[in-house]
Structure formats: structure tokens, C-alpha cells
Amino acid sequence: MPIDILMPALSPTMEEGKLAKWLKAEGDAVTAGDVIAEIETDKATMEVEAVDEGTLGKILVPEGTDNVKVNEKIAVLLGEGEDASAMDAASAAPAAAPAQAEVPSTAAAPAAPAAPVVSEPAEDPEIPAGTAMKTSTVREALRDAMAEEMRRDPDVFVMGEEVAEYQGAYKITQGLLDEFSEKRVIDTPITEHGFTGLGVGAAMSGLRPIVEFMTFNFAMQAMDQIINSAAKTLYMSGGQMGAPIVFRGPNGAAARVGAQHSQDYAAWYAHVPGLKVIQPYSAADAKGLLKAAIRDPNPVIFLENEILYGHSFEIPDMDDFVLPIGKAKIERGGTDVTLVSWGIGMTYALKAADELAGMGISAEVINLRTIRPLDIDTVLASVRKTGRVVTIEEAFPMCSVSSEIAYQVQEKAFDYLDAPVLRVTGKDVPMPYAANLEKLALPSVPEVIDAVKAVTYTA
Amino acid sequence: MATASKTTSARSKSASRTRSTAKKAKPAIAEFDKDEELHAYREMLLIRRFEEKAGQLYGMGLIGGFCHLYIGQEAVVVGMQMAKKDGDQMITGYRDHGHMLAMDLDPGAVMAELTGRRGGLSKGKGGSMHMFSKEKHFYGGHGIVGAQVSLGTGLGFANKYRENGNVSMAFFGDGASNQGQVYESFNMAELWKLPVVYVIENNKYGMGTSINRASATTDLSQRGASFGIPGEQVDGMDVRAVKAASDKALAWCREGKGPYILEMITYRYRGHSMSDPAKYRSKDEVQKMRTEHDPIEQVRVRMIEKGWASEDDLKAIDKDVRAKVAEAAEFAQNDPEPDASELYTDILL
Numbered sequence A: 001m002p003i004d005i006l007m008p009a010l011s012p013t014m015e016e017g018k019l020a021k022w023l024k025a026e027g028d029a030v031t032a033g034d035v036i037a038e039i040e041t042d043k044a045t046m047e048v049e050a051v052d053e054g055t056l057g058k059i060l061v062p063e064g065t066d067n068v069k070v071n072e073k074i075a076v077l078l079g080e081g082e083d084a085s086a087m088d089a090a091s092a093a094p095a096a097a098p099a100q101a102e103v104p105s106t107a108a109a110p111a112a113p114a115a116p117v118v119s120e121p122a123e124d125p126e127i128p129a130g131t132a133m134k135t136s137t138v139r140e141a142l143r144d145a146m147a148e149e150m151r152r153d154p155d156v157f158v159m160g161e162e163v164a165e166y167q168g169a170y171k172i173t174q175g176l177l178d179e180f181s182e183k184r185v186i187d188t189p190i191t192e193h194g195f196t197g198l199g200v201g202a203a204m205s206g207l208r209p210i211v212e213f214m215t216f217n218f219a220m221q222a223m224d225q226i227i228n229s230a231a232k233t234l235y236m237s238g239g240q241m242g243a244p245i246v247f248r249g250p251n252g253a254a255a256r257v258g259a260q261h262s263q264d265y266a267a268w269y270a271h272v273p274g275l276k277v278i279q280p281y282s283a284a285d286a287k288g289l290l291k292a293a294i295r296d297p298n299p300v301i302f303l304e305n306e307i308l309y310g311h312s313f314e315i316p317d318m319d320d321f322v323l324p325i326g327k328a329k330i331e332r333g334g335t336d337v338t339l340v341s342w343g344i345g346m347t348y349a350l351k352a353a354d355e356l357a358g359m360g361i362s363a364e365v366i367n368l369r370t371i372r373p374l375d376i377d378t379v380l381a382s383v384r385k386t387g388r389v390v391t392i393e394e395a396f397p398m399c400s401v402s403s404e405i406a407y408q409v410q411e412k413a414f415d416y417l418d419a420p421v422l423r424v425t426g427k428d429v430p431m432p433y434a435a436n437l438e439k440l441a442l443p444s445v446p447e448v449i450d451a452v453k454a455v456t457y458t459a
Numbered sequence B: 001m002a003t004a005s006k007t008t009s010a011r012s013k014s015a016s017r018t019r020s021t022a023k024k025a026k027p028a029i030a031e032f033d034k035d036e037e038l039h040a041y042r043e044m045l046l047i048r049r050f051e052e053k054a055g056q057l058y059g060m061g062l063i064g065g066f067c068h069l070y071i072g073q074e075a076v077v078v079g080m081q082m083a084k085k086d087g088d089q090m091i092t093g094y095r096d097h098g099h100m101l102a103m104d105l106d107p108g109a110v111m112a113e114l115t116g117r118r119g120g121l122s123k124g125k126g127g128s129m130h131m132f133s134k135e136k137h138f139y140g141g142h143g144i145v146g147a148q149v150s151l152g153t154g155l156g157f158a159n160k161y162r163e164n165g166n167v168s169m170a171f172f173g174d175g176a177s178n179q180g181q182v183y184e185s186f187n188m189a190e191l192w193k194l195p196v197v198y199v200i201e202n203n204k205y206g207m208g209t210s211i212n213r214a215s216a217t218t219d220l221s222q223r224g225a226s227f228g229i230p231g232e233q234v235d236g237m238d239v240r241a242v243k244a245a246s247d248k249a250l251a252w253c254r255e256g257k258g259p260y261i262l263e264m265i266t267y268r269y270r271g272h273s274m275s276d277p278a279k280y281r282s283k284d285e286v287q288k289m290r291t292e293h294d295p296i297e298q299v300r301v302r303m304i305e306k307g308w309a310s311e312d313d314l315k316a317i318d319k320d321v322r323a324k325v326a327e328a329a330e331f332a333q334n335d336p337e338p339d340a341s342e343l344y345t346d347i348l349l
């Protein structure tokens, strides 16, 4: 029977890709292991190997086609003795779908909408009025921020695993080796504790290292140098020497990478005096804050997110766009409830705000941008208006950033609160691998909506 | 890309350039008898076919996250398995499917873990990188590069504590061999004479970085020298050489002489994980290994030459192995996902 060749998934986060090139033509013989096509994902060009033997009967997706979905039929392979006529008989049976286990629904269906509210997306006060905008992915914004700062200051260099010749495990440092040479774009061995200490030492002597962790899960190997050396030296030396260094890399869950590769460490670092902690959401956050972090004379933890890397946003088209560290942004104005989030948590907050608007609830959405120092004033100003707060993050609930926000809000705006502060977080479990469990472990838009209904007593 | 051209393609060339290895005599290769050859052939083929299937299922979106295939390195784990005794432990990193199959774990349960189903070895909660079997003495399945080395040392510590005569085998890569905790472990293991074989699977690359770009000295068998741990380089593509070296190392440990290092010179044919475009090495380099040093092909050729098996016999084995893998894949696709209640189990006792 003819065999369908399907668009393969080539990375944990890939949903679609470009069929860049066919390396075999219709009628060509194919043996298992032959490279038959090239596919471009957002990160790389990958080769597709044949897994079966036969003759390439028909190409269904021509080369150059963009946005081909994973598992779409791209060609038909004919077995021994089969000819093209067999193709019509080929079953279009899709790949076996995962058997679904019973999943309890996490939220009731939304109530009948009341009068929809219209919310103006707030302008960013940090961007001068009339600035031209351009589209950028978070990935490009991060790369551009580093490149601009490396052009400005010869003491800035970047080091980490696979940052140079491989162009970055997640392609954030793409092109930097070419421009800045191996003196300033440095591939390290897999020795996080060692190269982190080395980086901190170089920073103590006045250089400006950017240390990339392939993911922040691996920074756990280097935790001692980050906390005991980078964060405390300025204090211990009576102000003589600090460590102007940026630790950056993807943090938190990607997709199906399991318990040891999915943790969000914001609360861990935010706990420590002597560190600044940034968790950007948009491309503008990423660019403006990474530039600020590189210029900052202190150790800065810069927590990115793999899923957000490929997201596109409008960013200001400016020569030198720098955002202030420690200042939140009101991402969307509203009057009934304050949603506070940061990083990838913003994706749930903004979607929920949209849905809530349809239900007649006006949500103000605050993007914290920086975790430490925490811009509690912006949160408090909003709470005085709305009287209700829901925080959203992917990290574990216990001793979380949400816990801290709830504490400060009750301390500083107790009289304004009309309901307890609620938090929507990742569940209090290590990240499971199974697709259904992973979904349950992460926050969801319905959970945010439920929390809002609870604090607005509209459930 | 610049890396590929700088890297020598042949197996132990980069290592043999260093002085210490040049002095060493090539170890004699212990011949296998017919049963051993057949056993090795079947076991290695099972790993190869299993991994090919896993690659296919990944492409179909049925396996998610990271998936690191063991294709090319089969002789290492199979040779060690042939030398070990009941109760000896294995522990490794994320490139762990081959180790589990060699430790006699059910291919269906391994594959079902890859697809994240309830019949998986970790009930679907661990995934490709995290599987364990206390019953079969397989201790994982670890995602943090180097962590398994200290853990494996602890397994050796427990063996000595219990005086059970067992040896633990801690597998790690050439890239992992630069992690600090490896040397902290070496020191304790030799100081306390712990029965641990450190198996360095030197496949020339840690992700996209060739060993020469990551390591100041590339003869990894000598990495224990400053602690007094003996070590040797082994042709990790020849299952007989692996078995012979493992016999020696395991005996050393069992005699109470402390740890031993085996550097297995091997090669992975596929990318580091499924999402690695592998631009850091040339296609010729990979092709050369496949055609000249393939561990399975070597056994096949020997058996044919000696008349121990005919082409038909080997075809029958392949058919059998394929059927086993197909059955595992079938199970892994049809087994249901874990029950939602599993989210909150197994966190604490």
C-alpha cells in the first residue's frame, strides 16, 4: 500500500514549517535514511529522512510552501510493484491521535455576556509619541539588544554553551560570532558552575559579561556563584566592587520537556538582595530591558521564555531604545479588576481580559516587566481603582512572586480591597511529561476567568 | 561551518593525537562465540530499530519534547550488559533508551513512556529523558548533564555499604566529562574505593561542540589519573572490545580496588536531539562511520564469514526484532494517557 509521507515535527515547539526544498523528484527511488526534503523551522533548516523504502510517487506540497502544518500529507511513497494508480486508493488515515483520558473541565462555560466593555490598549509611556514602529520577534529583539550593546561597549562579551558556532541552542545569539569574533562570543564547555564563577570574576574586574544559560534549569549548577558571589560581593566589600553581569536564557516550561527542564525560577532569584530580576513578555520588553540590564552596574537575572521567542510584536524603531528596570507597564486599562502578570503569564492575562470584556468585566492588565525591584506602586494605584487583584504566573504557588504581591497589596492597600487577592499559578507538582497532565499543570485562561469571577462575585 | 572542517572524521584520531594514548598498546580483542555474537546482534538491532521507530513517532508528533536517539552507540551498552552480573546497576543521562532496553525493560513500556501514556515506565510522567526501574536496577534517565555521575557514585557507595558485591555503572558523555561534580565524585570514589565503573561515551560531540573545542585534554580515559583511577580507551563500535574491557573493569571493582574509567570511543549518527540540524559536522564524516565502523554491521559480517548465520537467518532475526518494535509502538500509540488524578500523585510519600 502507498505510504503517506507527513510533515514531521522537528522540535518540541514546532507546529508548522516551510517546505524549503525537495531533494528527490517524483519517480525517484528512495531508501530508508535518504534525505528527501529540507524543512525550515523558526530555528533551523532540518533535513527530512525517509523512514520507508519505495518510489516517490507524488509530491503533494511543492517546495517553497510556507506554514505547512505538522502531520499534513506532503508526499506519497509507492511500495515495490505499486504504480501511481495505487495512490488514489491510499487511505488518508491520519496518524493515530492520542487516546484522551477523562479530563475534568477546569472552568464552567462563560455566563451569558453582559454589555461588552471596550478597553483601550494603553500606550507605553516610555516610547516617545510618534515613534515609528516595526515588527520583531522576541528572539530578534534579544539578539539586537546584545549586538547594539556590544557595538557600544567593547567590554561587553557573551559566553555560554553553543552561543558561538552553533549560533545559540535557541538561536538567540545568531550572527553575533560573525560580527564580534570568538574573542567576544565564546563557546564554553558544559561547566556552568565554573563559567559562572569565571564570569563573575571578570565582572568584578570591570568587564561586562553576558552569561547565557542554555536554560535556567542548568543555572542550578551555578547557583552558588550567582547568589554567594555575584549578589553579595558589593555588600561584603563595603561598596568597593560589584559584579556588572547579566545572566540570561530561557526559563520556565517549554513544551513537553519534563520536570527537570520546565521550572520557572523567578521567585528563587527574587528572594535575594543584591540581584535584579527581569522577566520580559514582549519584544519591546526584551529589547529595552536587556539593553538596560547590560548597562546596569549590578548582577541582573534576565528570565526569557522559549515559547515567547517566536512571538512577534511591534517595537519602536529607535536607535537606542532602553526601558527602565523596575517599572511596570499597564498593558491594558480597565476598571473592575486588576490582573497582574509578567513573562509568559501575560499571554493568559491578556486573553482572559479579552474574554472578560465580552462578559462585561473590565480588566486592567499590568505587565510587571521587572520582578525585583518590584513596582508595587503601579499595582497599588490600580488596586485603589478596582479593589480586586488576580495574579497570573506559571511558577509553583508556594512562596511565589504572587505570594509576595498578595502580601504587599494587603499591607499597603488593605482598605481598598473588596475581595481576597487570588493567584493563578502552575500547579504544586513537578512538571509532568504526558500531554494531558502538562496541560493541567499549567495555568489556563478559564482558570483566570474563574478567579476574576470569584473576586468580582459574578460566579 | 567551521567546526566540521576542523574535526577529524575518523574515530579515535583526535584522541590518539595526545601523547598518552599513542604509547598504549591496542588491547587484544576477545573473540565471541556464536551465542555471544547472536546475542549481541539481536540486542543491538533491537535498540537500533526501536530508536528508528521512536524517530518516526516523533516526526508524527506522537512523542514530544526532547528525544535523544542512541543510534550508532549500541555496542557500548550491549557490551557492558554482556559483562555485568545480576544486581549491577546502570545510570545514565537523557540518551537512555538503549540502556533501558539492554537492562531488559519491556520495549512497550519504554515506548509508552515516550508517548506519555499510562503504561509507560514512569506512568507517562517522566518522558524520554526520565525513566527508571528499581526492579531491573536501572536508575535513570537524568536531564542535568553530569548529575548521574555523582548519583552513580552513590549507588557504588551503597553497594560497598551493603557488601553486596555489585558494581554500579555510571554512563556519561564527553561533554559531561567537563562538569565539576564528575571530579568531586572521582575523588571520593577512589578515596573510599567505591565499586563504580565510569563509562564515558565519547561520541565526539556534546551537542554541537566537538570534543577538541570543549576539552583541554581529549584522552578522557586519563581524566581520573590525578586521583589514581585507572582508565582505558575502548573501541566502542566493537562490541567484543567493549565486553572485554568491561569484564576487566567490573572485576577490578568487585575485587575492592575502587573505581575504573572506560572511555568508549563511539559515534552518534543522528542529531543531538530531534531538533538538531547537525551543521557542525560533515555528512561524509557520518557516512564514513556508518559504512566503516557500524557496530551491528561488524557482527553481521563476522557471522556470515564464519558461517554462523546465513543471510536468511539474519533476515529472520530482523523480522522478529521489527515485530517486537512494531508491537511496542502499537501499544505506545493506543495506551491511554494517564488519568488526570495522576497529576498529584508521587510527589511525596
Ligand SMILES: Cc1ncc(C[n+]2csc(CCOP(=O)(O)OP(=O)(O)O)c2C)c(N)n1
Pocket (backbone or CB within 6 Å): A161, A190, A192, A214, A218, A221, B095, B143, B144, B145, B146, B172, B173, B174, B175, B176, B177, B201, B203, B205, B206, B207, B272
Ligand atoms: C547542566 C546541563 N547543562 C546543559 C544541558 C543541555 N545539554 C543537554 S545534552 C548536552 C550535551 C551533552 O553532551 P555529551 O555529554 O557529550 O553527551 P551526548 O549528548 O553526546 O550523549 C547539553 C549541553 C543540560 N541538560 N544540563
Ligand SMILES: [Mg+2]
Pocket (backbone or CB within 6 Å): B173, B174, B175, B201, B202, B203, B204, B205, B206, B207
Ligand atoms: Mg557527546
